Amino acid sequence: MELKTVELTKQYGKKKAVNHMSVTLNAGVYGLLGANGAGKTTLMRLLCALQRPTEGRILLDGKNIEKLGEGYRDLLGYLPQGFGYYPDFRAIDFLRYIAALKGLEGKAGERRAWELLEEVGLSCEARHRIKTFSGGMKQRLGIAQAMLNDPRILILDEPTTGLDPKERVRFRNLISAFSKGRIVILSTHIVSDVEFIAERILVMKSGQIVHYGRPGEITSEIQGQVWECVVPAGHADRYVAELNVSNLRNERDGRTVLRVIAGERPMGNARLVEPNLEDLYLYYFREQPAGGRRARGRGLSEDASGAEECGRDFGSDVESQCEGGDER
Ligand SMILES: Nc1ncnc2c1ncn2[C@@H]1O[C@H](COP(=O)(O)OP(=O)(O)OP(=O)(O)O)[C@@H](O)[C@H]1O
Numbered sequence: 001m002e003l004k005t006v007e008l009t010k011q012y013g014k015k016k017a018v019n020h021m022s023v024t025l026n027a028g029v030y031g032l033l034g035a036n037g038a039g040k041t042t043l044m045r046l047l048c049a050l051q052r053p054t055e056g057r058i059l060l061d062g063k064n065i066e067k068l069g070e071g072y073r074d075l076l077g078y079l080p081q082g083f084g085y086y087p088d089f090r091a092i093d094f095l096r097y098i099a100a101l102k103g104l105e106g107k108a109g110e111r112r113a114w115e116l117l118e119e120v121g122l123s124c125e126a127r128h129r130i131k132t133f134s135g136g137m138k139q140r141l142g143i144a145q146a147m148l149n150d151p152r153i154l155i156l157d158e159p160t161t162g163l164d165p166k167e168r169v170r171f172r173n174l175i176s177a178f179s180k181g182r183i184v185i186l187s188t189h190i191v192s193d194v195e196f197i198a199e200r201i202l203v204m205k206s207g208q209i210v211h212y213g214r215p216g217e218i219t220s221e222i223q224g225q226v227w228e229c230v231v232p233a234g235h236a237d238r239y240v241a242e243l244n245v246s247n248l249r250n251e252r253d254g255r256t257v258l259r260v261i262a263g264e265r266p267m268g269n270a271r272l273v274e275p276n277l278e279d280l281y282l283y284y285f286r287e288q289p290a291g292g293r294r295a296r297g298r299g300l301s302e303d304a305s306g307a308e309e310c311g312r313d314f315g316s317d318v319e320s321q322c323e324g325g326d327e328r
C-alpha cells in the first residue's frame with residue numbers, strides 16, 4: 001500500500017496551510033511533529049478527503065483518491081482534533097452508532113466495539129454516559145471509534161492529548177499491534193510520543209515537511225550542535241535568554257546544567273552531547289525571543305500529570321468484572 005501526495009497544497013486566502021507537499025507513505029507508523037499552525041490538521045483532513053486540495057493530488061496505489069470516492073473512505077479511520085462527542089450517549093452506544101454509520105452492523109460490530117473498549121481501557125465504563133468521562137477517557141473513546149472499521153489507513157490528530165503516562169503506554173502498544181500492514185499517521189507536539197511510537201517522523205513547518213526520517217537517524221542533522229554547559233544557578237536566566245536552551249537542570253550545589261543548541265561552542269566549559277528529538281524540535285521550532293526570552297526548560301514536551309489508576313485486570317468477560325451500576 002502506498003499513499004502519496006503530489007505537490008499537495010491547501011490555501012486559505014493568502015495562507016498556504018499545506019504548501020506543495022510531496023511525500024510517499026507506506027505501511028508503518030508515522031509521527032507528524034509540528035508546532036501550532038504548522039498545517040498538521042489541514043494535511044490530515046486532506047488525507048481523509050474531508051477537504052479538497054487547492055492544488056496537487058493524493059494517490060493511493062497510484063489512483064487519485066477523489067476518483068476512489070467511497071471506496072477510499074471505507075479504508076479510513078480518523079480521530080479529529082477536538083473530536084465532538086455525544087454527551088448523553090453511553091460509550092458502548094456511541095460505538096454502536098459509529099459502527100452502524102460505518103456499515104458495521106450486527107454481531108461483528110458489537111464484538112469489535114467491546115474489543116476496542118477493552119483495548120483502550122474503557123470496558124468498565126462502557127455503560128457510562130460520555131458526559132461523565134474525563135478528557136483522557138473521551139480521547140480513548142475517540143481512538144476506539146477511529147479503529148472500529150479496521151481501517152487500512154488510520155489518521156489520528158493529537159491522539160495522546162490528555163492521556164496519562166499509563167494510558168500513553170497502552171496507546172503505544174495498541175498502535176504498534178494494530179499497525180502491521182497499515183498506514184498509521186499521528187500528529188502530536190509531544191516529542192517523546194513520536195520518539196517511541198513512530199517508525200518514521202515527519203517534521204512539519206509552514207505547510208511543508210522539513211525533515212523526514214527514523215527517530216534514531218533524524219537527529220543526525222544537529223549532531224555536533226548540542227552542548228551541556230554548567231553555569232551558576234543565579235545566572236541561568238541570562239543564559240536562557242541569550243542561548244537556545246532545550247533543557248535546564250538545577251543541581252544541589254548551586255549550579256545549573258543547561259542543554260544548549262548552538263553551531264559553535266557556546267561557552268568554555270561546554271561539552272558536546274548526543275542530540276535527541278526534543279533538541280531537534282527546538283532547533284526547528286524555537287520561539288523567537290520575546291522580551292529577550294526564549295522557550296526554556298522542558299516546556300516543549302508535555303509532562304502528563306494526575307495519573308489515574310484503574311488497576312483492574314480486564315479479562316475476556318469484561319462485563320462480569322465491572323462493578324457498580326450502569327450509569328453515573
Ligand atoms: N478553516 C480555516 N480557515 C482559514 N485558515 C485556516 C483554516 N484552518 C486552518 N487555517 C490556518 O492554516 C494554518 C495551519 O492550521 P492547522 O490547523 O492545519 O495547523 P496545526 O499544525 O494542526 O496546528 P495545531 O498544532 O494548533 O493543531 C494555520 O495558520 C491556520 O490558521
Ligand SMILES: [Mg+2]
Nearest residue numbers: 040041042081
Ligand atoms: Mg491541529
